[in-house]
Amino acid sequence: MKIAYLGLGLMGQAMAVNLAKAGLEVVGWNRTPGKPGEAALMAAGGKVENSIEAAVKDAAVVFTCLGDIGDVEQVLTGKGGVVDFAMAGVVIADFSTIGPEAAKRIYDALRAKSMHFLDAPVTGGDVGARNGTLTIMVGGDEEPFRKALFALEKMGKNIKHCGPSGSGQALKLCNQILCAVNMISVCEAFRLAEQLGVDENLLVDVLSGGAGGSWALSNLGPRIIKKDFEPGFALKHMLKDLRLVFENIDGQDDLLPGTKLAQDLFKIVGEGDGSDSGGADGARGTQAMRLAYK
Known part of the structure; x- marks a missing residue:
């Protein structure tokens, strides 16, 4: 099962590396090519693509860890974003902190395309990201949460479904x-x-x-x-x-x-x-x- 991971910064690279080390098929993408996170993921057995389209093609799960609300919305629902290339039924979980209203907005936009969105912000810092001990607070529908849980468990130790979209935020x-x-x-x-x-x-x-x-x-x-x-x-x-x-x-x-x-x-x-x-x-x-x- 292919997992796409978009955003290989300080937190994202550590989380993606843990997925790859667990033996999962991980394909990464970063907005700024050539960052250290790409090399770290490849060293752990993952792959890196140079476009969102290539990264999310045929992925069953897409994770994102980005900076601000604008970044997340551009990558997920903007022109040329995940919404244009991911397959129907995909589970998309975002680890960024964007607030409840933005999460609900993204949830609605992706649901209209038969895609499932989970707001899944994390806490535990860079240490927790490296050690796979993050706390992950998830908002969204129960079924896609259950589908993504096997991968979330490779990145965190305290993973809670908090309720409907926006609850994690x-x-x-x-x-x-x-x-x-x-x-x-x-x-x-x-x-x-x-x-x-x-x-x-x-x-x-x-x-x-x-x-x-x-x-x-x-x-x-x-x-x-x-x-x-x-x-x-x-x-x-x-x-x-x-x-x-x-x-x-x-x-x-x-x-x-x-x-x-x-x-x-x-x-x-x-x-x-x-x-x-x-x-x-x-x-x-x-x-x-x-x-x-x-």
Whole structure:
């Protein structure tokens, strides 16, 4: 059974590689040819095509992991997109964070062409993507979810069908609130530790196992100590997700004061050029919020 995977970025390549390593027939495509994700997929036994048409031809399942709403809609329902070339009955699952309304819009457009769409955003970061331990929140019809489950299980360990189209996206936005606000507490704990002369390694080692422990402290705390602000989850994507959060409460910022503070702090560090920290292209991960607490 052929699986097409469209979008071989940081998360997508790791997820596609896990599918290929599991012995599944995986054909990838990337909007920007020549990216490292293509080589990684081929090394794992997958194939790479240079067009959406070639990638999705005869595929029973199509996965996408892209950037923003516009990217997802262009690749799936735009001219020359999946809708023009995939076969009827195909199950299409998108791992991007695009919000409930966009998910429902895509669901309706693909259903009109006898194609099944699942919104399936993920959480767990680059570590979870590499280790195949992602949490995958799925919205859409039950039957296509069951058909795609065998492949989803190669990429995640906590896979839940959350309800009708848009449900996965709704839960993912709630997840992003938890991630964003928790990052404030992690950074403020580091700031107090600095003020009081507490060893930062002790902060992570001891408190990760207590009531104040969290995924962010355990996984991003060590990166903060090393001043490693390269993205596991890119800051620009978190800002996009928080924009979606506020769009879904009609811009009533006062309803989510903690989330608004997190958004403001992310914007502060996002305005830096990244030359002193972050990836080779200046990109920063969400742990770069620590830089706002100088």
